[in-house]
Amino acid sequence: MADRALTLAHFFPSFSLGGQQRRLATLVEGLGPRFTHRIYSLDGDLGAASLLDGAVGVRVEPLPIRKTSFLSLSNIARLRKAITQSGADLLCTYNFGSVEAALANRFGPNIAHVHHEDGFGADEASGEIGRRVLARRIALAGAKVTVPSMTLQRIAVDRWRLSEKNVTRITPGIDLPRFQNIARIQRDEIIIGAVGALRAEKNFARLIRCFEMAAADCAARLVIFGDGPERDILERSVAASPMRERIRFAGATQKPELALAEFDIFALTSDTEQTPISLMEAMAAGLPAIATDVGDVRALLGSAAQGNVFAIDDEAGLARRLSELARDERKRREIGALNAETATGFARKPMIDAFKTLYLETAGIR
Numbered sequence: 001m002a003d004r005a006l007t008l009a010h011f012f013p014s015f016s017l018g019g020q021q022r023r024l025a026t027l028v029e030g031l032g033p034r035f036t037h038r039i040y041s042l043d044g045d046l047g048a049a050s051l052l053d054g055a056v057g058v059r060v061e062p063l064p065i066r067k068t069s070f071l072s073l074s075n076i077a078r079l080r081k082a083i084t085q086s087g088a089d090l091l092c093t094y095n096f097g098s099v100e101a102a103l104a105n106r107f108g109p110n111i112a113h114v115h116h117e118d119g120f121g122a123d124e125a126s127g128e129i130g131r132r133v134l135a136r137r138i139a140l141a142g143a144k145v146t147v148p149s150m151t152l153q154r155i156a157v158d159r160w161r162l163s164e165k166n167v168t169r170i171t172p173g174i175d176l177p178r179f180q181n182i183a184r185i186q187r188d189e190i191i192i193g194a195v196g197a198l199r200a201e202k203n204f205a206r207l208i209r210c211f212e213m214a215a216a217d218c219a220a221r222l223v224i225f226g227d228g229p230e231r232d233i234l235e236r237s238v239a240a241s242p243m244r245e246r247i248r249f250a251g252a253t254q255k256p257e258l259a260l261a262e263f264d265i266f267a268l269t270s271d272t273e274q275t276p277i278s279l280m281e282a283m284a285a286g287l288p289a290i291a292t293d294v295g296d297v298r299a300l301l302g303s304a305a306q307g308n309v310f311a312i313d314d315e316a317g318l319a320r321r322l323s324e325l326a327r328d329e330r331k332r333r334e335i336g337a338l339n340a341e342t343a344t345g346f347a348r349k350p351m352i353d354a355f356k357t358l359y360l361e362t363a364g365i366r
Contacts, residue, residue, distance in 0.1 A: 013097025173348030
């Protein structure tokens, strides 16, 4: 058994472009040919499949299930069948959107299971829904659970009451050279930028409001890379903004390093995060970063968090800081250099090694 390929069945709520999907692409490359992967998208979106172009031993397919307010017995039956037919040695599920697959496995095939919990959507950002806590408690009781942050590790043990020995924190890693070696695009104007899926919990509307306040005192532009369900709402908001000529939606990108090359300041204004990869990449690129005080953001930034991390309701403070940095090149360079130094600790090899160990040990292979 030690010499044969280990098959992993991955059940994603959506396989659209995002941090989880980008991490899996990194893992597929790093884990190598001993691991094969079957990836299922539970909303049918395969937008991130292009991240795996050329990868050997990978199959990505839609498995759309009925969207319900909570759990569906018909969904669970369908997922149990898919898990069984996958022939997988290990089940990998992702966030609450795949909890039905976790339940289907627990009361069906019951193969070894690793659940990846990376954070909350808009419906849980301001406080977890009680029945979801209970569902996690039941569905994940026999699983190994991996989380990216200290914040989520505490929640998994204290609130979901999962066994501490079954919860493993694995800090995300990034391809450092990819971001450290980018050539900056020189412009006469300051670009404030953001990268991320346009979803409610990312709260790009907050960033737009803060930019509108900041832009009254400085000559700057706002560029947002990403796509998602909130795009139409955000574009309508910008169309009515007095700063509409200075705000641009650049669409989704599979090369975030090129997006970051356009920026002078990186901004993250989410309602909820854990260990945001976009922030880690911006730091590696040597950008000063301004962020809301969510998840492990303050810990990630280290000493550069001072004066650059704000409560989610302190939009005036965030806007004021955007304006200050837009007008102070020396300060931007100073904070950017500090971030770049901190980011040298974000290498991806420790992350790959940790996931490899977790997968093999969970599957019963030493």
